[in-house]
Amino acid sequence: MTGNHKDKSITRRRALAVTGGTVAAGGLAVAGYQAAFADTATTTAEEATTASASASESSGCMTLMSSVTEGPYHLDGALVRKDITEGKSGVPLTLRLTVVDATDGCTPVKGAAVEIWHCDAWGYYSGYTTANPGGSAPAESEDGSTADDDTYLRGYQIAGANGVVKFETIFPGWYTPRTCHIHLKVHTGGQKEDGTYEGGKVNYTGQLFFDDAIAEEIFTLEPYSKHSGSYTSLDDDMVYDGGGASSGLLTLAAVHKKDPSKGYKGFLTVAVDPDAENTGAGSGGGGGTPPGDAPSGAPGDAPAGTPSASASS
Helix, strand or coil: CCCCCCCCCCCHHHHHHHHCCCCCCCCCCCCCHHHHHHCCCCCHHHHHHHHHHHHHHHCCCCCCCCCCCCCCCCCCCCEECCECCCCCCCCEEEEEEEEEECCCCCEECCCCEEEEECCCCCCCECCECCCCCCCECCCHHHHCCCCCCCCCCEEEEECCCCCEEEEEEECCCCCCCCCCEEEEEEEEEEEEECCEEEEEEEEEEEEEECCHHHHHHHCCCCCHHHCECCCCCHHHCCCCCCCHHHHCECEEEECCCCCHHHCEEEEEEEEECCCCCCCCCCCCCCCCCCCCCCCCCCCCCCCCCCCCCCCCC
């Protein structure tokens, strides 16, 4: 995909996402994050999709999710918080993730700490704001936000008795050679301390993915449209394996069907083994060959010019 990303071909994975309750919509200019979520109006289609997603979370037990690489951008010490935006602009995204024990009838995992991190609308990660996201994009410093360059778009939430965590963030951008995605880890056995999560172990390291049609529509909007270049679709991504929800494909519902700038709600049940341990360092789905101008030893999904981050959890 180049420029405004208008390829509308229906792939096998897009069909899978749509039948799972994904709603696509047309594009208008991006509204402010807080204003978008303050507006509580919903469409009948969105309500039906939300109900369907919620029902699917509680019906039966899904396949144990396979861990993949944590990628080059993990940082220790993320804050425990629901809203991770820090003023970063973009299309609002509310995530509702339900952590269940795949080894015990998919019962909720109370106290599971879910950690997520992802790039901003132009493909930059906090802690790595000078790393080139590929294609043509303004410098991260030009976005005009007051976000902390070491902490934005990173955070933990701790599941209650129902295993559910919720995050308020923005729809991620993209970087070469990856498709649009969010990283996550599920931790158990630790506790909140000094504003972050300490101790315990990592049970699962994975990534969340988005239907191509929705991502491409979002990327025609501001501020995403200021990043041009070749976007990697789900079919061509080096990590996503085509397994749908069990591989991290989100069910998405538009807040307003006719105006995607108002945001999306994303749902997924994350089925883990609470007795397992997987930090994501050197695990499967590592991402293939890094770009030719990436430094030697950089992880496979690192964009060009990216420093190699610590692989510790």
